[in-house]
Each structure stands twice: as C-alpha cells, then as structure tokens.
Amino acid sequence: MTNKIVIAELTKGTVNASTAELVSAAQAMGGDVTIVVPCTDASVADAVTGYDGVSKVIAVKSDVFAGNDSSGWASALDSAMPAGTVLFLATARSKDVASRLAARRGLSVVQDVVSVDGNNLTSPIYSGKANQTVTVNADTVVSVRANVFPSVESGSSNVVSVVDASGDVKTAVQDVMQRASARLDVSEANIIISGGRGMGSPANFSHLEAVADTIGAAVGASRAAVDTWDEIPHSMQVGQTGKTVNPNLYIAVGISGAIQHLAGMRSSKYIVAINKDADAPIFQHADYGIVATWEEALPVFQNALSSLLG
Amino acid sequence: MSTIIVLVKQVPDTNAKIAVQGGRVDLSTVKMEMSPYDGFAIEVALRHKEATGGTVTALTVGAAGTEKILKDAKAMGVDNIVRVWDDSWSELDSNALQTVLKETIQSLGGTAVYCGKSAADTGAGSTGPGLAERLGWANASNVIGAEFGDAVTVSMPVEAGVAKVSVPLPAVISCDKGDFKPRKANVKGIMMAKKAQVELTTASAPESTVVVASHSMPAAKPAGKTFEGGSSASEVVQLLRDEANVL
Ligand SMILES: Cc1cc2nc3c(=O)[nH]c(=O)nc-3n(C[C@H](O)[C@H](O)[C@H](O)COP(=O)(O)OP(=O)(O)OC[C@H]3O[C@@H](n4cnc5c(N)ncnc54)[C@H](O)[C@@H]3O)c2cc1C
Ligand SMILES: Nc1ncnc2c1ncn2[C@@H]1O[C@H](COP(=O)(O)O)[C@@H](O)[C@H]1O
Numbered sequence: 001m002t003n004k005i006v007i008a009e010l011t012k013g014t015v016n017a018s019t020a021e022l023v024s025a026a027q028a029m030g031g032d033v034t035i036v037v038p039c040t041d042a043s044v045a046d047a048v049t050g051y052d053g054v055s056k057v058i059a060v061k062s063d064v065f066a067g068n069d070s071s072g073w074a075s076a077l078d079s080a081m082p083a084g085t086v087l088f089l090a091t092a093r094s095k096d097v098a099s100r101l102a103a104r105r106g107l108s109v110v111q112d113v114v115s116v117d118g119n120n121l122t123s124p125i126y127s128g129k130a131n132q133t134v135t136v137n138a139d140t141v142v143s144v145r146a147n148v149f150p151s152v153e154s155g156s157s158n159v160v161s162v163v164d165a166s167g168d169v170k171t172a173v174q175d176v177m178q179r180a181s182a183r184l185d186v187s188e189a190n191i192i193i194s195g196g197r198g199m200g201s202p203a204n205f206s207h208l209e210a211v212a213d214t215i216g217a218a219v220g221a222s223r224a225a226v227d228t229w230d231e232i233p234h235s236m237q238v239g240q241t242g243k244t245v246n247p248n249l250y251i252a253v254g255i256s257g258a259i260q261h262l263a264g265m266r267s268s269k270y271i272v273a274i275n276k277d278a279d280a281p282i283f284q285h286a287d288y289g290i291v292a293t294w295e296e297a298l299p300v301f302q303n304a305l306s307s308l309l310g
Numbered sequence: 311m312s313t314i315i316v317l318v319k320q321v322p323d324t325n326a327k328i329a330v331q332g333g334r335v336d337l338s339t340v341k342m343e344m345s346p347y348d349g350f351a352i353e354v355a356l357r358h359k360e361a362t363g364g365t366v367t368a369l370t371v372g373a374a375g376t377e378k379i380l381k382d383a384k385a386m387g388v389d390n391i392v393r394v395w396d397d398s399w400s401e402l403d404s405n406a407l408q409t410v411l412k413e414t415i416q417s418l419g420g421t422a423v424y425c426g427k428s429a430a431d432t433g434a435g436s437t438g439p440g441l442a443e444r445l446g447w448a449n450a451s452n453v454i455g456a457e458f459g460d461a462v463t464v465s466m467p468v469e470a471g472v473a474k475v476s477v478p479l480p481a482v483i484s485c486d487k488g489d490f491k492p493r494k495a496n497v498k499g500i501m502m503a504k505k506a507q508v509e510l511t512t513a514s515a516p517e518s519t520v521v522v523a524s525h526s527m528p529a530a531k532p533a534g535k536t537f538e539g540g541s542s543a544s545e546v547v548q549l550l551r552d553e554a555n556v557l
Contacts, residue, residue: 012469068468068475070439071448092435092467096451099404099436103443108405108520111434120523125431129328130335131526138519170448171477177465178472191556215557234454234487235467240324241346241487244433249556259325270554271534272546278536287554288546289536296540304547308557 002031003084015047020151028116050154064167074100076167090143102141127263189218196222198254202231239264257282312364317425347426349492361458385495385503403518438484454488
C-alpha cells in the first residue's frame with residue numbers, strides 16, 4: 001500500500017492545474033508518488049515535471065485519450081501503470097474511469113474525497129449534509145475533489161518516461177448535438193455566478209455573463225431557471241439534480257436557497273447572495289449577503305470588480 | 311428479446327434532516343425512499359422494453375425492509391422484483407457490491423442494465439461503470455436521452471458538448487434526469503404491486519477492504535455578514551479581495 005499513483009487530469013488536451021492538488025492528497029496518504037499523464041502527445045507531460053515530491057512521471061500515450069470512452073481510458077491506463085493506490089480528480093469523466101479501473105483491478109473505489117489522514121479518507125454523503133470517514137485496508141482507487149487540497153510547489157525536474165498503450169474502446173460518438181459553449185463549465189470553474197427565477201427573464205442572464213467575463217467565472221442556474229426558460233440549458237443547473245460544484249467563490253443571484261440547490265453548492269469556500277428578500281434561506285449560508293434587487297446591486301458589483309481588476 | 315435489469319437502492323428521503331449520534335448517522339426517524347435517479351432509470355428501462363420487447367427486472371441489494379422500493383418499481387410497471395441479501399453482510403464496499411451485482415445479473419441473463427447516475431446517499435456514481443467493467447460490457451453515464459435498437463443510442467455530456475453516443479449491447483447505462491419523466495403508478499399497478507412476490511436471492515461477496523470508521527456533521531460555517539441595499543455591493547467586492555482573498 002505504499003505506491004501512490006496520481007492520474008493527471010486532462011482538460012481539453014492539457015494538464016489541469018488541480019493535478020498539483022492530487023499530489024499533496026497522495027502525500028497525505030503517505031508513500032512514493034508517481035504521476036501518470038494520459039495523453040495523445042507526450043509533450044503534454046512537461047506540465048508536471050516540475051512538481052515537487054514526485055519520484056516518477058509516466059506519459060501514457062494512446063489515441064483513446066482523445067475520446068470519452070471510459071473502458072478505453074481504464075484499459076489503456078491499467079496496461080501502463082504499476083500497482084498501488086490510484087488518485088483521480090473527481091470530475092464526471094474521471095470518476096467513471098476510476099470506477100472502471102478499480103473494477104479491473106478488483107479494488108474498491110472511494111469518490112469525492114475532501115480530507116485525508118493516512119488510511120482514513122473523508123467524503124461528503126447525503127449531498128453534503130454529513131461526512132463519512134472510511135478506513136482503507138488495501139490499495140484503493142480514489143477520486144479527490146478540486147479546490148480542497150493545497151497544490152504542491154514546483155521546482156523539481158523529473159524525467160518523463162513515455163509508454164505507448166492501446167485501449168479497449170466500446171462506444172462510439174455519432175454526433176455532437178450541442179457544442180460546449182465557449183464559456184467555462186460550472187464543474188471546472190473556480191468562481192461561479194448563478195441566476196435563479198429572480199432574474200426575471202433569460203435575457204437578464206447577460207448581466208451575469210458580464211460579471212463572469214470580468215472575473216473569469218462560469219455561469220450557473222437554479223432548477224427553477226432551467227425549467228422555466230428553454231434558453232437556460234440543464235448543463236448550467238447546480239444542485240441535487242444538477243451539478244455538484246465546489247468553487248472558491250459562488251455568487252447566487254435571485255436564488256432562494258432551496259435545500260436541493262444548497263446540495264450542489266454548499267461546500268463552496270465563499271458564498272455571496274444577492275436577493276431582495278431578507279428572509280431567503282440562502283442568506284443563512286452566505287458569507288456575504290446583499291439584501292437588494294439584482295437590478296440595484298449587480299451594476300455596482302460589476303463596477304467595483306472592473307475598477308479592482310480592470 | 312431483451313432481459314432488462316434496473317438497479318434500485320433505498321436511501322433516506324432527500325428532504326430529511328440528517329443527524330449524527332455517537333459518530334454514526336442516525337436514520338431511525340428518517341423516512342426511506344427510492345434514490346431519485348433510480349426512478350429515471352426505471353422509466354428508461356420500461357421504454358427499452360416497449361421498443362424491443364422483453365422483460366424488466368428491478369433489483370436491489372439490501373437488507374430486509376427494502377422491499378418497499380421494489381414494490382414501487384413494480385407499481386410503475388416492471389415485470390419482476392428481486393432482492394439480494396445475506397444476513398452476514400452489513401456494509402458492502404464497492405468491490406463487494408459490484409461483485410454481488412455481477413453474479414446476480416449473470417444468473418438472471420441480463421442483456422441491458424440501467425441504474426441511477428449516483429445514489430442520493432453516496433453521491434458516488436461508481437456502480438454503473440464498475441459493474442460494466444466487471445461484466446466486460448460497455449457503459450455510458452449521465453445519460454439524458456436514449457433510443458433503442460441493436461445498440462442503445464444515448465445522449466450524454468462529453469467534453470465537446472452533448473453527444474449522441476452509440477452503446478453496443480450488452481451495456482450498463484447510468485441515468486441522469488434528462489428528458490425522462492418517470493411515469494406515475496396507476497391504480498392497477500399499485501394493486502398488482504401489493505400482490506407481487508419479492509424474489510429473494512443471495513450471492514457471494516468478498517470481504518470489504520473499505521470500512522466505515524465514522525460519520526460527522528460538516529463543520530458549521532461562521533455566521534456571514536449581511537448588507538442592505540445595492541450600493542453595499544462595492545463593499546462586498548472589497549471584502550472578497552481583502553478578507554476572503556478570492557479575487
Ligand atoms: C427532487 C428535486 C430535485 C431538485 N433539484 C434541484 C436542483 O438540482 N437545483 C435547484 O436549483 N433546484 C432543485 N430543485 C428545486 C428547488 O426545490 C427550488 O424549487 C429551486 O431551487 C428554486 O429556484 P430559485 O431559487 O431560482 O427560485 P425561487 O425559489 O422562486 O426563488 C427566487 C428568488 O429570487 C428572489 N428575487 C425575485 N426577484 C428578485 C430581484 N429582482 N432581485 C433579487 N432577487 C429577486 C426572490 O426573493 C426569491 O428568493 C429540486 C426540487 C426537487 C423536488
Ligand atoms: N445496494 C444497491 N442495490 C441496487 N442498486 C444499487 C445499490 N447501490 C447502488 N445501486 C445503483 O447504482 C446507482 C449509483 O450508485 P452509487 O454508485 O452508489 O452512486 C444507484 O442509483 C443504483 O441504481
């Protein structure tokens with residue numbers, strides 16, 4: 001149980017910076033850390049050669065990593081990796097691959113880890129209403145939430161060893177019906193600004209987009225907004241039947257704070273709420289609450305941001 | 311003919327307050343129900359049967375007392391209901407649970423398995439892909455639309471957006487909310503469900519290597535600051551920079 005293998009998170013073909021957080025999570029579990037970089041071009045692995053506390057970097061090169069098939073990913077990774085406890089970032093695709101890899105190796109999987117103490121791993125359960133700590137007594141495959149662990153420093157110069165691998169792809173993409181918007185997805189953003197029914201119309205989401213553009217945020221929505229307005233896609237929904245997010249900053253505008261919405265965003269590091277109703281439940285969870293209509297508050301918010309960051 | 315299996319799990323009512331007593335979650339006063347995404351999985355399984363013929367079997371791995379969700383599945387229209395258990399089991403880790411599911415699905419001769427994208431208690435999303443790997447099958451997760459033929463063509467989010475993906479059978483498909491509105495049980499369904507027999511089976515489970523040590527409540531957040539009026543928004547921006555350090 002001493003080897004720890006960190007799978008670099010690949011986002012649009014490059015290494016996601018949260019990979020450095022996975023290394024410190026691996027260090028908290030103890031043992032020797034190897035980083036495995038899934039890629040189609042081994043130069044992608046250069047992004048992690050500086051990470052401190054890593055004894056080995058393996059670039060696993062395979063066509064399967066250009067696609068989404070989790071069987072292809074898991075089989076290619078498995079063929080090129082040593083035994084040990086494996087850490088992934090807890091994104092939708094990586095959680096799927098982690099589950100397959102664990103099953104392939106006859107191991108158990110523990111998802112969404114937010115705290116590590118040796119062999120004790122803690123994850124939220126019941127949509128964050130409680131935490132569960134488990135003890136792992138054998139090699140395990142683990143996924144770790146982003147924005148929870150510190151990033152390791154960079155200053156080393158590891159050498160990359162390249163392994164060619166092939167994978168067992170089982171599914172085939174026929175057609176991409178809805179292109180991902182150029183905007184950041186809520187599940188990968190450090191800052192999210194979300195609108196609810198209180199926005200009044202889908203056109204008013206442009207005010208949220210303007211703020212998002214100023215601070216590099218993603219735009220999210222409540223279910224009421226998604227259900228009421230066709231222009232607001234389900235992919236933007238945060239909550240129990242939407243996405244679970246864990247950003248540094250979550251700004252809720254015209255959202256009441258129903259328990260199902262809280263389920264998706266309550267673990268955000270800082271929460272700002274803008275709502276005209278001082279009794280809205282969202283204020284009980286906000287670090288900074290602004291009791292005002294968004295029509296009054298957002299222009300001021302936007303101006304202050306622009307002068308601070310502009 | 312398709313032998314369609316849908317996995318259902320009993321979880322606490324998602325509106326319930328959760329309390330921790332003596333380091334363990336206390337569910338003694340909490341109403342239990344079917345995990346919400348499993349309702350979508352049942353709907354898709356029934357549509358699969360309507361398109362290709364065959365049978366739908368709802369399957370749960372759970373202790374005595376979890377029959378209610380199988381009866382709910384029956385009332386929606388599944389053909390068979392099966393509970394798998396062994397009284398020597400308590401908490402099964404993912405390796406043990408998936409091993410039990412694999413053995414049971416093989417003995418039922420399953421050709422397509424539907425499940426929820428994640429259970430409302432674990433939130434994990436491990437079961438669908440893990441089970442598929444153990445069976446050597448294809449899988450698709452977070453599925454929001456499906457058409458049925460020799461393969462199932464699903465709509466699902468991929469990195470490039472939302473894609474139509476062809477998933478050859480046999481396969482395990484994990485269902486998100488999507489376009490599926492779970493059908494309501496009608497009176498006839500509810501009457502049938504009352505009379506229906508739950509088939510009880512067992513399987514062999516390896517020892518769990520992941521063991522629950524304790525439960526705890528999330529750390530309470532310190533009370534936040536509240537400001538009146540839109541003009542306070544500039545003060546909040548300053549605090550986000552100076553106090554919270556997030557800008
Ligand atoms: C099984 C189930 C699953 C669910 N899953 C989700 C989920 O994933 N995500 C989710 O969000 N919800 C979910 N819901 C729905 C949830 O219960 C709420 O209905 C929903 O979150 C409400 O959205 P809202 O806050 O935008 O709307 P509302 O509750 O209508 O709140 C609108 C708010 O806007 C404020 N407001 C109005 N005008 C203005 C203005 N001009 N300026 C500022 N504030 C204004 C109002 O004071 C109010 O607080 C789920 C429900 C169920 C039963
Ligand atoms: N004990 C169980 N019995 C039957 N199905 C289960 C069980 N646990 C999980 N599942 C299925 O797997 C899905 C995902 O669960 P999880 O991997 O725990 O998030 C659930 O929505 C169910 O469809």
